Amino acid sequence: MKILNNLFAISLLVFSIRKIIEILSEDIEDLHNEYYPHVSRVGNGEIIIRTTKDDGQRPSYGKKTEDYASITIKLPLITNDDIERRIYFKKGDKNSNYEHQNSRDIETMVRLLKSAKEQGGLLSGAELSMLMNRSLGTIGKYLKKYQESTGEILPLKGYVLDQGSLPTHKGIIIDYYENGMSPADIVFKTSHSQDAVDRYIKHYEQVKKLLKKGLEEKAIVSITGRSLNVVKQYIKLYKKYNPLKAK
Numbered sequence: 001m002k003i004l005n006n007l008f009a010i011s012l013l014v015f016s017i018r019k020i021i022e023i024l025s026e027d028i029e030d031l032h033n034e035y036y037p038h039v040s041r042v043g044n045g046e047i048i049i050r051t052t053k054d055d056g057q058r059p060s061y062g063k064k065t066e067d068y069a070s071i072t073i074k075l076p077l078i079t080n081d082d083i084e085r086r087i088y089f090k091k092g093d094k095n096s097n098y099e100h101q102n103s104r105d106i107e108t109m110v111r112l113l114k115s116a117k118e119q120g121g122l123l124s125g126a127e128l129s130m131l132m133n134r135s136l137g138t139i140g141k142y143l144k145k146y147q148e149s150t151g152e153i154l155p156l157k158g159y160v161l162d163q164g165s166l167p168t169h170k171g172i173i174i175d176y177y178e179n180g181m182s183p184a185d186i187v188f189k190t191s192h193s194q195d196a197v198d199r200y201i202k203h204y205e206q207v208k209k210l211l212k213k214g215l216e217e218k219a220i221v222s223i224t225g226r227s228l229n230v231v232k233q234y235i236k237l238y239k240k241y242n243p244l245k246a247k
Contacts, residue, residue: 047077077112125140
């Protein structure tokens with residue numbers, strides 16, 4: 001009986017080890033497929049890139065880029081339409097002039113950013129600069145031009161995480177809010193999460209109430225726990241939309 005019990009225990013141990021090995025091998029295979037997709041899964045003009053994962057994480061002081069979660073995504077860098085438009089030539093309209101180049105670049109930029117967002121990733125301005133072979137300054141101009149012409153905010157990493165030297169989204173979100181747009185519509189327009197939009201509006205309303213009570217910057221900083229820079233931004237926005245009350 002004791003021998004049978006030992007044999008059963010050994011069999012159970014072997015079965016458990018085999019299951020663990022199967023699970024580990026599946027995890028390794030999944031990791032390999034994520035980081036090194038088979039060439040048959042990559043279409044013409046597509047590129048594989050590892051970038052920041054859009055998981056609702058909030059930036060914190062001193063947090064390094066490598067500390068953020070990352071994700072492997074597949075981007076449509078070059079499309080058949082891109083190639084066709086480079087080949088096509090219309091009489092009296094050079095397809096290589098400055099306006100055409102800007103238009104093509106902006107379309108590519110929008111396609112890359114939106115594709116990354118749909119796959120759960122966030123591209124930075126530097127990544128766009130490398131992918132498109134354009135300077136960071138040029139990428140900034142393209143972003144500004146697109147936003148001014150469409151009113152749409154693209155899901156750039158620096159925008160969504162509200163970090164770096166790129167323009168903050170606070171002003172844009174509050175602009176929509178002050179003009180009567182619902183938070184749900186603001187989420188759609190700005191590519192921010194609902195939590196982020198609600199947070200900006202909440203902080204803005206807090207500063208507004210304290211300003212109406214006659215409190216100054218330092219007092220508002222102390223009460224809200226926000227940095228002086230952030231409070232100044234909200235005060236500036238309040239004065240913009242309430243010029244008479246702010247006097």
